[in-house]
Amino acid sequence: MLEVTLRHRFGRAEANGFALEAGFAMPDSGVTALFGPSGCGKSTILSAVAGLLRPQEGRITLHGTVLLDTAGGIFVAPERRRCGVVFQDSRLFPHLSVASNLRYGLRRAPPDAAGPGFEEVVALLGIAPLLERRPGRLSGGERQRVALGRALLARPRLLLMDEPLAALDAARRGEVLPFLARLRDAAGIPILYVTHALDEVDALADRLVLLEAGRVLAEGPVEALAARTDLPLAARRDAGSLIPCAVAAHDPARGLTRLAFAGGAFHVPLRPEPVGTHARIRLRARDVAVATEQPRGLSTQNILPAILAAITEANAAHEVFLRLTVGPTAILARVTRDSVARLGLRPGMALWAVVKAVTFDHAGAKATTGPDLPDAVRVAEPVADGAPPDERPIPPRPSPGRTPIGRLR
Amino acid sequence: MLEVTLRHRFGRAEANGFALEAGFAMPDSGVTALFGPSGCGKSTILSAVAGLLRPQEGRITLHGTVLLDTAGGIFVAPERRRCGVVFQDSRLFPHLSVASNLRYGLRRAPPDAAGPGFEEVVALLGIAPLLERRPGRLSGGERQRVALGRALLARPRLLLMDEPLAALDAARRGEVLPFLARLRDAAGIPILYVTHALDEVDALADRLVLLEAGRVLAEGPVEALAARTDLPLAARRDAGSLIPCAVAAHDPARGLTRLAFAGGAFHVPLRPEPVGTHARIRLRARDVAVATEQPRGLSTQNILPAILAAITEANAAHEVFLRLTVGPTAILARVTRDSVARLGLRPGMALWAVVKAVTFDHAGAKATTGPDLPDAVRVAEPVADGAPPDERPIPPRPSPGRTPIGRLR
Amino acid sequence: MPLHVEPVLGLSAEEWQAVRLSLGVAARSVLVSLIPAVGIAWLLARGRFPGRTLLDALVHLPLVVPPVVVGWGLLMLFGVRGPIGGPLHDWFGLRLVFTTEGAALATAVMSFPLIVRAVRLGLEHVDQGLEAAARTLGAGPLDRFVTITLPLMSPGILAGAVTAFAAGLGEFGAVITFASNIPGETQTLPLAIYTATQTAGGEATAARLALVSFVLAISGLLLAELIARRMHLLLGRG
Amino acid sequence: MPLHVEPVLGLSAEEWQAVRLSLGVAARSVLVSLIPAVGIAWLLARGRFPGRTLLDALVHLPLVVPPVVVGWGLLMLFGVRGPIGGPLHDWFGLRLVFTTEGAALATAVMSFPLIVRAVRLGLEHVDQGLEAAARTLGAGPLDRFVTITLPLMSPGILAGAVTAFAAGLGEFGAVITFASNIPGETQTLPLAIYTATQTAGGEATAARLALVSFVLAISGLLLAELIARRMHLLLGRG
Amino acid sequence: AQEVTVFAAASLTDAMRALGAAWQARGNPAPRFSFAASSALARQIEQGAPADLFMSADESWMDYLQQRGLIVDATRVSPIGNALVLVSPANAVRPVTLTRNTDLLALVGPQGRIATGDPAHVPVGRYARAALGWMGQWEAIAPRLARADNVRAALLLVERGEAPYGIVYATDAAASAGVRVVGAFPAESHTPITHPFALTRRAKGNAQARALQEFLTGPEATQAWQRFGFLLAR
Numbered sequence A, B: 001m002l003e004v005t006l007r008h009r010f011g012r013a014e015a016n017g018f019a020l021e022a023g024f025a026m027p028d029s030g031v032t033a034l035f036g037p038s039g040c041g042k043s044t045i046l047s048a049v050a051g052l053l054r055p056q057e058g059r060i061t062l063h064g065t066v067l068l069d070t071a072g073g074i075f076v077a078p079e080r081r082r083c084g085v086v087f088q089d090s091r092l093f094p095h096l097s098v099a100s101n102l103r104y105g106l107r108r109a110p111p112d113a114a115g116p117g118f119e120e121v122v123a124l125l126g127i128a129p130l131l132e133r134r135p136g137r138l139s140g141g142e143r144q145r146v147a148l149g150r151a152l153l154a155r156p157r158l159l160l161m162d163e164p165l166a167a168l169d170a171a172r173r174g175e176v177l178p179f180l181a182r183l184r185d186a187a188g189i190p191i192l193y194v195t196h197a198l199d200e201v202d203a204l205a206d207r208l209v210l211l212e213a214g215r216v217l218a219e220g221p222v223e224a225l226a227a228r229t230d231l232p233l234a235a236r237r238d239a240g241s242l243i244p245c246a247v248a249a250h251d252p253a254r255g256l257t258r259l260a261f262a263g264g265a266f267h268v269p270l271r272p273e274p275v276g277t278h279a280r281i282r283l284r285a286r287d288v289a290v291a292t293e294q295p296r297g298l299s300t301q302n303i304l305p306a307i308l309a310a311i312t313e314a315n316a317a318h319e320v321f322l323r324l325t326v327g328p329t330a331i332l333a334r335v336t337r338d339s340v341a342r343l344g345l346r347p348g349m350a351l352w353a354v355v356k357a358v359t360f361d362h363a364g365a366k367a368t369t370g371p372d373l374p375d376a377v378r379v380a381e382p383v384a385d386g387a388p389p390d391e392r393p394i395p396p397r398p399s400p401g402r403t404p405i406g407r408l409r
Numbered sequence C, D: 001m002p003l004h005v006e007p008v009l010g011l012s013a014e015e016w017q018a019v020r021l022s023l024g025v026a027a028r029s030v031l032v033s034l035i036p037a038v039g040i041a042w043l044l045a046r047g048r049f050p051g052r053t054l055l056d057a058l059v060h061l062p063l064v065v066p067p068v069v070v071g072w073g074l075l076m077l078f079g080v081r082g083p084i085g086g087p088l089h090d091w092f093g094l095r096l097v098f099t100t101e102g103a104a105l106a107t108a109v110m111s112f113p114l115i116v117r118a119v120r121l122g123l124e125h126v127d128q129g130l131e132a133a134a135r136t137l138g139a140g141p142l143d144r145f146v147t148i149t150l151p152l153m154s155p156g157i158l159a160g161a162v163t164a165f166a167a168g169l170g171e172f173g174a175v176i177t178f179a180s181n182i183p184g185e186t187q188t189l190p191l192a193i194y195t196a197t198q199t200a201g202g203e204a205t206a207a208r209l210a211l212v213s214f215v216l217a218i219s220g221l222l223l224a225e226l227i228a229r230r231m232h233l234l235l236g237r238g
Numbered sequence E: 001a002q003e004v005t006v007f008a009a010a011s012l013t014d015a016m017r018a019l020g021a022a023w024q025a026r027g028n029p030a031p032r033f034s035f036a037a038s039s040a041l042a043r044q045i046e047q048g049a050p051a052d053l054f055m056s057a058d059e060s061w062m063d064y065l066q067q068r069g070l071i072v073d074a075t076r077v078s079p080i081g082n083a084l085v086l087v088s089p090a091n092a093v094r095p096v097t098l099t100r101n102t103d104l105l106a107l108v109g110p111q112g113r114i115a116t117g118d119p120a121h122v123p124v125g126r127y128a129r130a131a132l133g134w135m136g137q138w139e140a141i142a143p144r145l146a147r148a149d150n151v152r153a154a155l156l157l158v159e160r161g162e163a164p165y166g167i168v169y170a171t172d173a174a175a176s177a178g179v180r181v182v183g184a185f186p187a188e189s190h191t192p193i194t195h196p197f198a199l200t201r202r203a204k205g206n207a208q209a210r211a212l213q214e215f216l217t218g219p220e221a222t223q224a225w226q227r228f229g230f231l232l233a234r
């Protein structure tokens, strides 16, 4: 458990300097994302946790150890905090080979600190071919993978990442994101992840700390915050819901994979993950339509019976959010006011949710810290427009203890 | 007309150095995008056109003037080419105020060169409050706007832009993109626009030059290339079709705007553009579903009768593209193979295209160089699921002569 | 009417003269060498010509050869019988040896490597992308140099000028050899200090003058640091 | 058996001795001043303490005071009667004055400002973000300095060492004043040149020796440029 | 045999090198020389320089050491002396007779300068000041002096034609092909120019040093001194 309370001001009080006044806690596992617009203080918080910035007031404890307590005059030097940091600009040591960079923290880690070995990390991040090179000869994506490995090998008790993907273009991002996801699942270290990219939050985060202008706006499981239409998240075109689910079955003949969630199932193009894998899918509100009668002859794979729970305002003048419930699961849909009037939508109505697109989160045997998934996922009714794929039994969910990284591949 | 033929090699031939061998032409108006993955040679081409790189072989002519002809030993110095360049990193002069930066090129432009005045450009780009500041005190988005203005005020015969938005985050991008669009429409100068972001191509480009590894893969109007499934564009999840259209009518009561295109009309949430404005909308293939019978009670606004022209491969194993025709307009849809089988889809079938989402291009009285729009847009049948908004007459399309920038606001 | 200068701050009139002269010589030496230094620094940083390394070496010459030898070489070149000094004297009646100008020249030559080094470093920090941007905006070579390169390299020029000024305040061997030690004309502070140290019992005077020299140099350095900070702010690097 | 050295390249045995001595003295002076220079450069670049500007000024002292005065000051301090030289001599039997070590000390003091400047510049180019990264990886202050800061500032150290070496080859006033002009012990090239100029008809010898001095310094500079290029490659800035 | 270190005024460089070679030719170890300004050498000896024999350009720096008890008083001798001459560049021919009445200022012309050692500390300059004072012209000439760091530097200024006249030792004038002696200052115009030698205190028991000093004052050396233009003490 990391507990952070900070108060810090840059520049003079009278001038319009930046003032940070934030507090939050994060659990001992999973990814907690610090999310907010540019300049809201994310990097400042991260620096304070790492010890690279000494805030004017504050208290930081990690697993019960006090790292900082300005009232008590305690300030643990960064080199003794054992917080691995991945910087936006990777900060690899240019005069050392990739291998030496990786070993830099490892050599300085306490001998009794447990953690993945050199070979394991190299394999996990796919950087074996790079070991002899100098950082100057790496592409941006490779650099960030090495930086990840270096931080991980320092055997930290906490990983801090400051927009590790921000400097990368779309292709490069796509290259690093899966490694990050694997790291999250395999390393078993809590990760504090700073970003202003929503897709990274969706792909990686379990909990979210929403910041604005130096203050914490909201804090909680990603799934819960994603579905809240009162937060600025919803203003973005890609507001939606995140749904924990498990791979229930594969149907290679039809090229489909069935993902079971609490309340039903989705069919998505065939996935490589084995049956039983826990994952998360994202439904963007604008990818969900509703129908008052069961659609027929529609190419859309996923049509789910749902109840219209509420109609809430969207930021756009002529659109609203529909909050639908599919069993215990909430789904957001974004429709025009005109459609609401045209179809006569009212809370309590039974509808069909037409889900055009499903975004699959990076997979892995993930220890979700979000709202709990029932241990045996209830198998939903076959979807409206097709026969269910071959049913296979779903193995029990992996125990909360983390898979050691060595057994990953 | 800019005509470019280049051959250039970095590094030795035997080593795996980069070799550029490209040729293309661009018309005297509108935006031509150079699009391709990182390292494909886009910046190299731009530098050669600007004269900042002297290619080993090549010929470049602009409006008939030879700028470069290695065979003829002609190399016009960059300072005499009158090609304004907007660099990715803005390159504002740090020791000059914003106003002096803006005037730098203006002072050096030939006195008889026509073009927008200082005040006009400042107004167009919304940088009046910044004029006295130094570039060091600008945000990234402000910097790029000033860089745009500076290049424009040099009264260039051609504007070259090298990923002017790449260094900006999503919010900053959104801030600059509309200015770029206005510039394109108002300045009346051809723009060669380098990018690897598809959304910028959609929002701005009229023509596309598709590059890969130093070679031109395809060249043509954006709408034509966007619908071609054989190009790498289609491999990206956001493949789709671009459709020229015009604002046909507004229905404030229902909060809808009707966009007429050749073959039908779309309803989108109310737009600010006046009736008659020509614009372009983007339909992503994954946002289009098909139905074999007319859907009823569906919240989706846009359901168009269409003919299935062809089924082509998508790069994903279990998905295909459906090429639909709505009147003379082609629309792509992306569906699973399973749906094709389930619905028994065959070329020639009459279907309903269910268009869940429409992306509106940045508006403006744009001189499209793409496939020509019929002069009086045929008003399509009312869409299936609602009454048409109040019909208002569509004014004639603005004449091809460009709106002078001074009259813009 | 001869000007009567009272001893101030414990310095005799002659010593004050040496102080003023030193400042004048150091300042002139900087002014004289600044433009050639910028030119040569530009050639060294940007030029790609065969004799570049040789030129680099030549610039360093005064640093590696004893100052007395430099003074001696200057005398050979700029003396009234020298290949440069001869024509200057015969045609223009110009004379450098024994004059304040000569002292400034000797000082300038001695501090030239220092100033070139600093200016070159400043130039190497100028982003060539900005010059390319100026080109695309229609600025020709000279225009671009004056409006972009020069202002951007000004911190380097300032650093060079200050170092050269400080070093110029202390220049001794070349000046005494080339310009001799003439009170009121070429007897700068270091020469006065030297004279004092060579006199039995002159230690106190020497120490006092050395302190003056030190204070002057330090004031120069401090002033430069102030200016540099402002410049950096102006250049948006603050 | 006394070593018999043939005149080579037109240089007498004594002149060769001066060449060897000069190289030795310049090299030693660099070795001696390198560590303090790095320390002081670090303090000046990174330190935030009240006397910083004064320290900066003190470092520049040898630049602004004539070399002879520096030599004279050293003589007063390090002479066998001086406050430092006395105890050194009485307790440890160490004597710096009139020895090769003394010549190296005088040279080191003179070139100290040059080396500090270059090292400081090198240090200012070290990205402090990398040091912060090393901290988060568990490296304490000394560890981080040795494994990160020092290698990254090495181009600056090299530049400083080379400039100091070149300047050391030419150091005259401080050496002759502090260490005297003893062939084989303290008569470095510049002193030999001086002695030649004190001899009737010694101009040719002086010129020859000056040329030798020049060639040596240039070789040093060239070598340094080569090393610097390699270093930059190693540091991934190539 | 013990090694002998000789600290000698720079103006003795030529002669002492020749004498050192002669001394070596007699089977003695070569003496070590350090040539520099007498002032610098005297201060170095004061700071414990390993000098055995000090040969000063004038008496004052020898006095300086003697007052501090740094030389063996009994060994102080002044066997050789020098004359003060007026020199001109070699191409100038007009000889000058230097008397109390000679108008040096007119001779030098409105722009010209007289090069000599700095009267403040260089011995030759001090003698020049005395001589000019004797001629009653010190006040007039003083601003027109080009004050050099040592005799050779003054000579160089004349050789190069920078100064039309110079006041130097006869020995230096004789050794230079670039100047011509145009006049000699009368002996009474200044105190006698003598170059004193003495053993330093640290050389007290150094037989070799004593032998060298005896050699330098002996008959064989006398010839050499004369050859280099030095006057012999009466």
Ligand SMILES: Nc1ncnc2c1ncn2[C@@H]1O[C@H](COP(=O)(O)OP(=O)(O)OP(=O)(O)O)[C@@H](O)[C@H]1O
Residues within 6 Å of the ligand: A010, A011, A018, A036, A037, A038, A039, A040, A041, A042, A043, A044, A045, A196
């Ligand atoms: N050293 C500093 N001195 C003064 N102001 C600072 C300093 N560091 C940061 N700030 C200011 O504090 C605010 C928060 O900065 P911070 O870097 O934490 O933002 P961020 O949320 O990480 O933004 P981004 O997403 O752009 O990285 C900004 O307004 C910034 O200008």
Ligand SMILES: Nc1ncnc2c1ncn2[C@@H]1O[C@H](COP(=O)(O)OP(=O)(O)OP(=O)(O)O)[C@@H](O)[C@H]1O
Residues within 6 Å of the ligand: B010, B011, B018, B036, B037, B038, B039, B040, B041, B042, B043, B044, B045, B196
């Ligand atoms: N000066 C140079 N020397 C050697 N190779 C170069 C040089 N400039 C560019 N290249 C190489 O040429 C290729 C094309 O570079 P270019 O900058 O034109 O790519 P780009 O398409 O603009 O890429 P990006 O989208 O990353 O800007 C790359 O492989 C690059 O490494």
Ligand SMILES: [Mg+2]
Residues within 6 Å of the ligand: A042, A043, A044, A162
């Ligand atoms: Mg940040």
Ligand SMILES: [Mg+2]
Residues within 6 Å of the ligand: B042, B043, B044, B162
């Ligand atoms: Mg590029």
